Structures are given as C-alpha cells and as structure tokens.
Amino acid sequence: MLSELYKEKLYTISQKINEAEVIIVGGASGMSTAAGYNWYKTDENFLKYFSGFAEKYNIDNIFNGFYYRFSTKEERWAYITTLIKFVYDSKVGKPYMDLLQLLKDKEYFIVTTNQDTQFLKIFPEGKVAAIQGDLRYFQCSQPCHDKVYFNKEQIEKMYGSIKETRMPTKLIPICPKCGKDLEPWVRSFQFLEGSLYKSELNKYREYLRKSINKKVLFLELGVGTMTPMFIKEPFWRMTYSWKDASYISINPKDAVIPLEIEKKGLAVNEDIAKVLHDLVLNI
Numbered sequence: 313m314l315s316e317l318y319k320e321k322l323y324t325i326s327q328k329i330n331e332a333e334v335i336i337v338g339g340a341s342g343m344s345t346a347a348g349y350n351w352y353k354t355d356e357n358f359l360k361y362f363s364g365f366a367e368k369y370n371i372d373n374i375f376n377g378f379y380y381r382f383s384t385k386e387e388r389w390a391y392i393t394t395l396i397k398f399v400y401d402s403k404v405g406k407p408y409m410d411l412l413q414l415l416k417d418k419e420y421f422i423v424t425t426n427q428d429t430q431f432l433k434i435f436p437e438g439k440v441a442a443i444q445g446d447l448r449y450f451q452c453s454q455p456c457h458d459k460v461y462f463n464k465e466q467i468e469k470m471y472g473s474i475k476e477t478r479m480p481t482k483l484i485p486i487c488p489k490c491g492k493d494l495e496p497w498v499r500s501f502q503f504l505e506g507s508l509y510k511s512e513l514n515k516y517r518e519y520l521r522k523s524i525n526k527k528v529l530f531l532e533l534g535v536g537t538m539t540p541m542f543i544k545e546p547f548w549r550m551t552y553s554w555k556d557a558s559y560i561s562i563n564p565k566d567a568v569i570p571l572e573i574e575k576k577g578l579a580v581n582e583d584i585a586k587v588l589h590d591l592v593l594n595i
Contacts, residue, residue, distance in 0.1 A: 314590075321580050322590055328558055328578075329591075332529035335420040336519070337411070338543035342534020342563050344428055346584035347405020351375045351428075361398045364477050365391055374398075385493070390479040392496060393470040399427075399447045400464060404434045410588035411533070421519040425535075425542050427498045441516035443542060445498035449508070452487040453495040458506035460497045461485075524554060532561040534584055551576055562587050 314322075329335065341351060349357060351374040358374055359366070371377040378395060382388035408430050424431050425444040432440055449460040463485075470483050485494040495502050503509075530547040537544075544561075551559040551573045559577040561567040567579040580587060 318582065321578065321582075322587070322594060324578055325560055325562075325580070325587070325591060326594055328529050328560060329414060329418070329531075331527065332558075333419060333526040334523045335415060335418050335529045335531055336523065336547075337415075337420060337422040338530065338532045338535055338547055339422060339424040339426060339431060340533070340535040340539075340543060341426060342536060342566070343407060343424075343584060344405065344426055344430055344534070346407045346534060346588075347430065349402060349405060349428065349430070357398070357402075361394055362391075365394070368477055384478070385484055386478045386481055389470070389484050390474045390477050393467055393474065393479060396447050396463065396467050396496065397471045399429055400467065402428065402430070405430060405585075407533075407585045407588050408434050410585075410592045413592050414588065421516065421523075423516050423543060425539060427496075438515070441512045443509075443512055443516065444539075445496070445503060445509075447496055447498060449497035450485055450494040451497045451502075451504040451506075452490065453493045453502050454487070454490060455502065455504045455506070456487060456490040456492070458504070460504065460506075460508050461494070520550070525556075527556040528554060528558070530557060530559045532559070532563070532567075534563055535561070536563070536566045548573060 354372050362371065362374065362377060365371050365377055369380060371380055374395060377391055382391065412434055420439065422431055422435060422440045424440065424442055427445050427447045429446060429448055432442065448462060448464065450463050451460045466485060470479060473479050473483050486492065487494055497504060530551055532544065532547055535544045547559055548570055551557045557576065559573060560580065562580045562582065562584050564581055564583055567581045569577040569579045
C-alpha cells in the first residue's frame with residue numbers, strides 16, 4: 313500500500329510532467345542500477361559474464377574490473393571485450409521503457425554520463441547526448457587523430473577468441489593510423505574530446521539554448537555524487553536562474569535539494585524503477 317507522502321510526490325511529479333513544455337532528463341548510473349545492471353556490486357550479471365575474472369583476480373564488480381591493473385594487455389583486453397559484449401547483449405531495462413512511455417507525448421532531451429548505451433537502445437540518438445563517451449566505439453590511445461570506430465563486429469570476433477581470461481595478442485585492436493593500441497571511447501586520461509564529443513555536447517547546449525524561456529522540468533534520474541559537475545550541479549544552477557524551471561531528483565540515496573531552489577524542486581528518495589512504473593500506471 314502506498315503511503316500518503318509517496319502518493320503526494322507521485323502526484324507532484326505527474327503534474328510537473330504534464331505542465332512542462334520541455335523535459336530535460338539527466339540520467340546516470342543509478343538508472344541502470346534500477347534496471348538491474350549494477351556496475352558496483354557482485355550480482356547475477358557480473359557472475360554470468362565475469363566469473364572467471366572474479367575468481368582469478370578477486371574482482372568483485374564491473375567498475376573495479378575496468379580499472380584493475382592487469383599484468384598483460386591480453387588479460388586486460390579480454391576483460392574490456394567481455395564488458396563491451398555485456399553492454400551489447402543487455403536488453404533495455406524496464407525503467408527505460410517506462411521513461412519512454414512518460415515522455416512519448418512531450419518535448420524532451422536526455423543527457424547522460426552512462427556509457428552502457430541503454431538510453432541509446434530505446435531513444436532516438438538525436439534526443440540523447442552521451443557526454444562521457446560510449447562503449448560501442450574505440451579511439452586511438454594517443455590519440456593521434458580525430459576519429460572513433462564502431463566496434464560491434466570487431467568485439468564479436470574478439471570475444472569469440474577469449475580463452476579463460478586471455479585473448480590472442482593479434483586481436484588486440486590497434487590504431488590504423490599510428491599502430492598504437494586503441495582504447496574504449498569513454499572518459500579517461502586518454503579520452504578523445506574530438507568531433508563526436510563536441511557533437512554530443514553541442515546537441516545538449518543547443519537544446520538548452522532553445523529552452524531557456526520555456527517551462528522546463530529538469531528530471532534527474534540516478535545521478536550520484538561521484539561526478540556532480542556534469543548533470544547535478546548544472547541542473548541546480550539552471551533551475552535557480554531560469555524563471556520557469558523546476559527540478560525533480562529521483563534517487564534512493566542521493567536525491568537532495570539545495571536550499572536555494574527548495575521551492576522549485578522535489579527530492580524523491582525511492583527506487584527509480586518503482587517510481588517510474590507507478591507514474592506510468594497513474595498517467
């Protein structure tokens with residue numbers, strides 16, 4: 313049975329969605345966690361894909377495995393390949409489908425720090441800005457030039473070659489320009505902030521520019537405190553300075569409202585999957 317306070321919050325969110333001329337969604341890792349893809353703990357998905365790495369290297373979650381210092385490139389690339397294969401294989405989570413249902417008749421845009429492509433599997437690419445990279449692409453590790461490479465076919469071949477926790481040296485991807493190793497196109501010290509990155513950022517900035525004088529709802533889903541500078545803090549600033557903006561944060565742990573925007577915001581410390589599903593049932 314739903315509590316009265318929870319029902320009031322659902323009503324407020326529904327009202328804000330209905331009233332908004334534009335909805336700008338900020339989605340981060342908490343959204344994928346709500347969909348059953350938790351990169352920060354040992355769960356069913358981790359054990360299905362990464363059990364060999366867990367046993368051999370004592371890696372206990374996907375995130376830690378990505379930054380683990382493997383002793384050879386062959387082991388590291390076996391892990392990276394397994395991770396990207398997992399991303400390709402993962403079906404769209406229910407919270408993403410519920411969000412699509414909530415947004416279907418609205419003007420909206422999505423900015424995400426996720427690299428797992430869940431948003432891109434269900435929403436049009438023109439409506440999504442992946443500002444922290446995308447695991448479907450490789451880049452030069454230098455980087456020596458401004459190009460990224462779609463990797464699905466290559467990943468399938470690499471994944472099929474893995475023996476236990478190693479892959480053949482000859483299949484480690486190399487840059488066609490300089491011969492150095494390629495890297496996943498995701499935020500790192502080597503991250504290529506080239507034309508694709510600028511295109512993703514410009515999509516977002518242009519949408520913000522066109523929306524500044526409209527009735528905007530900033531809907532923050534699963535944004536934590538690890539990198540607040542990409543979504544959370546900009547959403548706070550725009551809510552504060554834009555006359556007709558409001559802000560809703562849904563996150564079991566990290567939904568907070570600064571005092572400066574408390575009259576324009578709502579924090580919902582509940583499971584994202586439950587809230588989105590309950591909203592769909594009530595629209």
